[in-house]
Amino acid sequence: MITIHQGYVTDSDGVSTLHTEIDFGNDDKREVLISVAEEYGKFLSPERADYALIGLFVRAMKRNEREIICEAPVTEELLYNIKEILIPTLIHSDRRNYATKIQAEIAPPLDKLPFSKILRGG
Numbered sequence: 001m002i003t004i005h006q007g008y009v010t011d012s013d014g015v016s017t018l019h020t021e022i023d024f025g026n027d028d029k030r031e032v033l034i035s036v037a038e039e040y041g042k043f044l045s046p047e048r049a050d051y052a053l054i055g056l057f058v059r060a061m062k063r064n065e066r067e068i069i070c071e072a073p074v075t076e077e078l079l080y081n082i083k084e085i086l087i088p089t090l091i092h093s094d095r096r097n098y099a100t101k102i103q104a105e106i107a108p109p110l111d112k113l114p115f116s117k118i119l120r121g122g
Helices: 038-043 050-062 076-093 115-119
Strands: 002-004 008-012 015-023 029-037 067-070 101-103
Touching: 002 050, 008 038, 015 038, 015 050, 029 038, 029 050, 050 067, 050 076, 076 101
Parallel strands: 002 067, 067 101
Antiparallel strands: 002 015, 008 015, 015 029
16 A cells, blocks of 8 residues: 655745655655745645656556555546546556555645636735
């Protein structure tokens, strides 16, 4: 089982960094860092686990991981596409891939978040 923990953002010396701990089980924990210039830090989204799920689901399938648990919610369209389209397609194309289960809550739609203020700089 893989657990994607809730991320958080730090700012230091003109750089914004998104930190996310990934627990692969058996005392194998790693921190994933995504860093950008501080002016772009407002676009980092620790409140969603989309970025980590995209990076891990194929690895999990190839290593026969039974489940991925996301502590932060995931975009509904992404979760649907991974579960209903990508995983079945990857299993069909290579029978060695495992049908990894994904547990994640659905994130609220983007139009419900105050991005218009962020994008306009105010």
